[in-house]
Amino acid sequence: MKTRMFYRFVAILFLLGFLGGCASTSLPERGRPAGSVPPESRVPPPESRSGRYQPPEVTAYREPVTPKYTRPEPARAVQALVKRAEDQRASGQLVAAAASLERALRIEPKNAVLWNRLAHVRFEQKQFSLASSLAAKSNAFAGADQSLRADNNRLISRARR
């Protein structure tokens, strides 16, 4: 019975030693050796007029929530207006098509596809500099929609020709 207790004690000691060894070897790897002073504390803390320590006033930039780079589903209303604009464009009513797209843009001002469509209508109306700006604006909202970006870039280079 006594020998069993002894072995158990040795085993626990061994385990503790093993764990301790792990801990001491892992810290330098993570770049923070035990006992080293954090860099911030090497500079004297800022003092306010009252002489008390004040935490730094700089608020960290929070990394913004990365917006999803999938083409979002537009509202039903926007889809209907885009369709109307497409019909108007097909029948040569370019001014009306532009008006319909502007109406859709009032509903979804950050919809990259709408800016792209409007750029195409303006291009057809030979308003090249406006078309180019509209396509650039579409790019600003396109996120990682590469096919839309490519189309905008084609339009911009054609408009600048």
Next chain:
Amino acid sequence: MPPAKKKVVRKKKAASKKKVVRRKPAAAKKRSKSSRKGFPWFKWLVGLMLLAMLVVGGYSLYLSQVVRVKFEGKRWAIPARVYARPLELYVGADITPSRLQAELQALGYRKVRKVSSVAQWSQSGSRFTFHTRDFLFWDGSEPARKVSLRIKGSTVSALRDATSGKPLDVLRLEPPEIGSIYPSHKEDRVLVRRDELPDHLVAALLAAEDREYFHHHGINFYSIARALMANVKAGRTVQGGSTLTQQLAKNFFLTPERSLWRKANEALMAIILDARYGKDEILEAYANEVFLGQDGDRAIHGFGLAAYYYFNRPLNELNLTETALLVGLLKGASYYNPRSHPDRALKRRNLVLQLMADQGFIDQETADKAMKQPLGVGRKGRLSNARHPAFIDLVRRQLQRDYQEEDLTSEGLRIFTTLDPWAQQQLDEQISSGLADLEKRKKFPTGTLQAAMVLVSPQGGEIRALSGGRDAGFAGFNRALDAVRPIGSLIKPVIYLLALSRPDEYSLVTLLEDEPVRLKDAKGRVWAPKNYDKQAHGLVPLHLALAKSYNLATVHLGLALGVKNVVSLLHGMGVQRKLSPLPSLLLGAVSLSPVEVAQFYQVFAAGGFRSPLRAIREIVDADGQPLQRYPLQVAQVAEPGPVYLLNRNLVEVMRAGTGRGIRRYLPESLEVAGKTGTTDELRDSWFAGFSGDWLAVAWVGRDDNKPAGLTGSAGALVLWGRVMKALKPQPLGLLPPEDIVYIWVDPQTGYLSAEHCEGAIAMPFIRGSEPQLRSDCLGEVQRGGNFFDRLFD
């Protein structure tokens, strides 16, 4: 559009020529007939008669000319009508039930139990049913339809055609009318055609004013005699014998003189009118001409406008009782004014109804029923009849660039604007309560402070609301357009954008010198600006200099960039005023109006794209034909990357800088960007900022230019915050452009750092402009391996 106008004028001239030519042969014929007779005494008699006829004929000719000019001229002068934006309804649209109610009421729709005809609405819980009016828009007509709509929370969750049950994609309500541009004689009217005059209006007119109208020749001797008898009997004027035609003729004179000579002239003109024009034509002119009320300095003429003015509905939607009230007003629009003298108006209305019954136009039972009705005159509600003088002033100025004054006040143009009446209402309410609040805090007497504010849609540059001062109904000094004041620190973001547009020289962490500056101008005067806290802060990172609005760092930066370059960027961003490139410009010694400030802040809000601010979308002529469109214009004036960096910095202003006070109004989770501005001795308090869906610029100060004692954050930010809170804005939702990377840096030194290092912050950089130097914390990591290098590569 001067061509349209010219055409009309030409038409009028052509018509007048034709008529003058026609008259000449008739007069000549008369002369040749009378010259044949022989006896001398007879000749004398004929001569005298001829003379008399010539005099009478000549005078008639003159009167006839007056009648023609007045009659035809009057019918043409229709003021331009100005409309707010139409409300777009669709599934997903943000709207609360109370706001929808206000919008429907503003259009004069009546709440009923069950919707049975046009312009009615009903509500049960979150479900609305309403029947729209048809409306001719610039791009085609929107048909009248019965609609059922459901609101969940504050969004439209279902929208259907109530008749067919089919879902509707998008529904555009008719736009509410917000005003008209009437000429200097202040007559306003809405033209109605003869066929738009309801039968019961004609019946009421005949019954109350001129029962023989369709049978006499302009004057009615019988009714004059009857009136004379009645007046003699009573010993004073109790009855008038004038026909409608005479009453119309009376309106041709501009003065209200009452004399026998004038009466005779009116009678003669009435005969001429009757002979020359048809009964229906005269009736139409009469219905459009008569004076029916006074609204401030605006005279309400004609039944078309009176219907809107008293009932906020078109004439053809008025019932018998309401029409009888309008006809009753003919006897004296101010004496019988239903808003100020409801008892008199009710009595008069019931008299008209009784006369209609007596003469058989309606049966007694109908009359009795109608007499029991209340007056039904609408209050001058905030949304409905509130006129927006500051916004209309802006519209008028934009129009005056393209149209002549006369076109605007006479051609019946219809002008579709960008005004959002709901946003305007929030603006007006918050400015008046916010200023009262500020005055109380500062212990100023009421009325000391003034304010101006502009609300713009960031991506489209549409001016959605405008406040020209604390009294929204006052059409005086329009501060939003005309209060040209130094803008102070509002200019700083332009300087920082210019710096960030040179990524190889500047990033958000570049250290700037916040040290004293002494400059001498050409005349040897010394300019030594100071920071607001009168201290110099040494080396400060660029982002902190803007967030804390440090003057000295900004002057050093601006001088390094070149003041001329700052000026040319400002011009590029849409400031058209001439600016002198003096160093003091760097601290906002530039005077601009709130609308001009909104123009250049729009570029930040739109990610570097300038859209000229607009108040008008479309203009159509009186027949609904499109005349002009003011399309959405876009021009890129800055690269998206630098603008993104600047906007992140403007978010920091709101989170940790001079705009921190916004937390009293908006939750921290709702990200907005903005900048305060304060001028010398606290004369002007400015704030300009934007959310995802609104750009707003606010100014607070005093008209006498004395110090208002308010910094940008103590004054204008308060109004800005109150308005934004009321608008329930969308968060900014900035999208990082493709060339933006986020890097961990040490905020004190701007050196590369890592997430685990204490105080490290993630900062956006334009790819390639990241800091090269490593902080100590990162340096030690370096020895253990290049894990972080791999992470950020």
